[in-house]
Amino acid sequence: MARKETEHPDYHFIKVVMTDGTEYMTRSTYGKEGDTLNLDIDPKTHPAWTGGQQQLLDRGGRLSRFNSKFGNLSFGKK
Template sequence: MKADIHPQYHLIKVVMTDGTEFQTRSTYGEEGATLNLDIDPKTHPAWTGGTQQLLDRGGRLSRFNSRFGNLSFGKK
């Protein structure tokens, strides 16, 4: 096998949206890096039953609504 072809696997700190932290092993960043989550299982609608609203972070939702928001899809 070839040497040094695999990414480095090390400990990082993950910070959830509510501020809780935990350490895990990952190939993200460097040793001791911090990964701040925007959406996690405590806030994502798939895990919360859809009661929370996702923020439109990239403008995609507003762009979609501006293009297709006035369609009725056959409903009157």
């Protein structure tokens, strides 16, 4: 069986611009060679990576039960 020419996407260099203006070059299948990807969210600002506080809803007391069972555990923190 012959290999299709379109089997693999085009993998090329693009410029990524972080929310703080930091730029770097990387290889990607996004756009075409030389395109710029401007990020709206990135690891430097998003709470998922920065440890920002989220407010969790306690529906049916599940969060309270979890915290009472496991709230005193430490995971590698001293």
